[in-house]
Amino acid sequence: MHLFHAPLGEGEAAVGVGTVGSSEAIMLAGLAFKRKWQNRMKEQGKPYDKPNIVTGANVQVCWEKFARYFEVELKEVKLREGYYVMDPKLAVEMVDENTICVAAILGSTLNGEFEDVKLLNDLLTEKNKETGWDTPIHVDAASGGFIAPFIYPDLEWDFRLPLVKSINVSGHKYGLVYAGIGWCIWRSKETCQTSSSSTSTTLAPINPPLPSTSPKVLVK
């Protein structure tokens, strides 16, 4: 939590869950975004059957799986000659009222390059202000999540940015861990709550436990 600068003031509780790699972490994060968006649209009496997610065309294939499994349209920002990651400006232009989140990658699978999450946060904040929407950001830090905090501590890509609501990271890409371990972390319990009613549940606790990585609230 401290590594990714989760807000841990009084009354704030970031939550996290061990997963089967970043792939499962991304399914959970995406599902939480989808359900939160659906709840918001329902409350406003608007249609909630055409969710979409905005990513760069360089996303790892598990994002395509997420979109297919959970019936979310994948809107990909095209790459161009000499620019092989998601362009934040084009991504924000693609956001509409049905966008459940924008997913940025910290460490593109194609070339390892970090996307500009700070610029994405700033542009999306402006758009949210103009439109009254509340589009959040997920950071897929599968490979960069344990590199950036140590090598680029001043790089703002994590929960220091207000719109970053969840982050996934893989453990098994680094060694000395169980094969296939990953994590999903939410900036607050509220951000992974998938129901607005009194039957409110969080996604993390319903994830089936893995040996030695059972889901738990990591920091209270």
Ligand SMILES: Cc1ncc(COP(=O)(O)O)c(C=O)c1O
């Ligand atoms: C950016 C990115 N996201 C997600 C994944 C999927 O990670 P995992 O193999 O931990 O499921 C990868 C794996 O290469 C990746 O590079």
